[in-house]
Amino acid sequence: MVDVILGLQWGDEGKGKIVDFFAPNYDVVARFQGGPNAGHTLYVGDKKVVLHQIPSGIFHQNTTNIIGGGVVLDPVTLKRECDLVASFGIDVKKNLFISERTNIIVPTHRALDKASELSKGDSKIGSTLKGIGPAYMDKTGRNAIRVGDLLDKSFTSQYIKLRLKHQKLLDNFHFIEDIAAWEDEFFEALDFLRTLNVVNSEYFINNQITAGKKVLAEGAQGSMLDIDFGTFPFVTSSNTISAGVCTGLGVSPKKINEVLGVTKAYCTRVGSGPFPTELFDEKGEELRKLGSEFGATTGRPRRCGWIDLVALKYTCMINGVTKIIMTKADILDSFEELQACTAYSIDGKQTQEVPFAISKVKIDPVLASHPGWHCDTSSIKDAANLPQNMSSYISFINDYVGAPVKYVSNGPGREQIVAL
CATH class of the missing domain: 1.10.300.10 (Adenylosuccinate Synthetase, subunit A, domain 2)
Structure with missing residues (x-):
């Protein structure tokens, strides 16, 4: 069977660390779409590594990594990354495979x-x-x-x-x-x-599945950047949602098992396009500063705002999300009060649906207040030790979007993640 990890916002949700965290549980990690516009950040020991083309399971010696046919590949970027990965003692010619159809x-x-x-x-x-x-x-x-x-x-x-x-x-x-x-x-x-492992990947990956291997499909960018269902035309050029796994890897929808969606505890966006909850005040600047919100690929400062539950419920729906991983929850540690968007007001009318012409209408977010927890959560290991207000914030999100938050990331380190 195939499990999927993908972003539920506008990218930059921290998928690299999450894939790296789950990769030891899988035999295969496969990228199914996108290109070097992806920037998946992970830490190898105390060293920060950003991967743009290579799947995030590459640092696990016994994991097979596949670049699928739905990806667009920049050979120059790939070579640089292979050189970087090799500097950590990883033999890419052993555990990296590239589809002929890429x-x-x-x-x-x-x-x-x-x-x-x-x-x-x-x-x-x-x-x-x-x-x-x-x-x-x-x-x-x-x-x-x-x-x-x-x-x-x-x-x-x-x-x-x-x-x-x-x-x-x-x-x-x-x-x-x-x-x-x-x-x-x-x-x-x-x-x-030409020296790398080039394979007929749809047969390669299906043979892995038939042999009982566990496969993790790794998405790039985020669901709100999907070419069909995102904030068009301010989107990427591929299908970033779970449906893209089938077309990007050549696997049947019947083979999809869990869909793990990654969201920040707030929202960010790089580049132009609609962003209903964007903050232009000192709160937005504080989120950017505390979260080090600068693009892993471009270095551009990210636009920051409160969590958008209307958009999050939408992306959980179109992806069939079974579990949510919330990242950067610790960035909210110092805030006395949090806000969450629960509806859009458009021309005086409220809706909980993402509109077709989202880039052409003026949206005023309807915000619900939530008390902050105002304590350091970065060292917490057990869900029982999370502050009550954080647990309440998570429960509120669970109830609204209809999918459960099962993990909370409370820092950049591989070990900084709490199972709920």
Whole structure:
């Protein structure tokens, strides 16, 4: 069977640590979508590591890690990460496997991403400029180059054909940046990629399942960034929800077991787009400071606000969440009073549904107050020792969203997590 861990907000929920925490219980960890716009932070000993492409189970020697066909892969980023992981004594050629169907991000994808974002001016969506959007566009346009193509003798002609197509588009944007240096690094990284384990991953992973292996599917970004169900058009280019596991890995919906959703105890967002509970005052600044809220991939300061239960209930619904893991609960330790959004007010009418045109309407959040616990929770190991007001806050969330919070993360360390 396959269990899933994914984000329930706008990404940055702390999925890397959570996958790393659960990985020892699984034989396989598989990334099913997204690209190097992901930034999964974990700690190896006392060292902070941010992974963008490699699954977060890589530091567990006996865990098989798979990059699935639903991922878009930047070979340059992958090579750098493999070098980083190798510095910790991990042999990636032993426990990292890449699907033949994984789409490759080429240098002109990055150029197109940058040119397109610059052309939008004030309407830009906040792209990470990693080439993800253009790579997925080539996938749906049936122009993509995939990892399996690297072993084909026609690869060079495929690449030239795609590059010429992109160059015409770049000319329309009047984009004149020289990408020759990008290509040198790219082709060097391709040579490295050819030395890794490239597999027919849908057979590979299903054979693992048939053999009784436990598989953990790792999502990137967050559910509110889903291309179909997120805050369109301020979304990513892939399906970040649990349905993406089936299309990204080639497994049947019948094989999905638990869906573990990760949410912060508050909300953050990087880049543009709707954010109903965003705080523009000193409380928002305090959340950003205490939570060190800066993007793991971009370094950009994250927008911060109170927890949005309307959006959280929505993402629990569309994902079929069976358990919630709440991260960064300790960041709220110093707050005397907390707020939680329980409804949206739109044109004077209240609703508990996420609207279709969320990016086009003015939303005033309806907030419910909750007393803070105002004590240090970072060293707590047992649920019985959590402050009463924190337990009450968690119960309130459970009741509203209809899915239980089963774990609370109270610090960045691997051991700082409390089972409820």
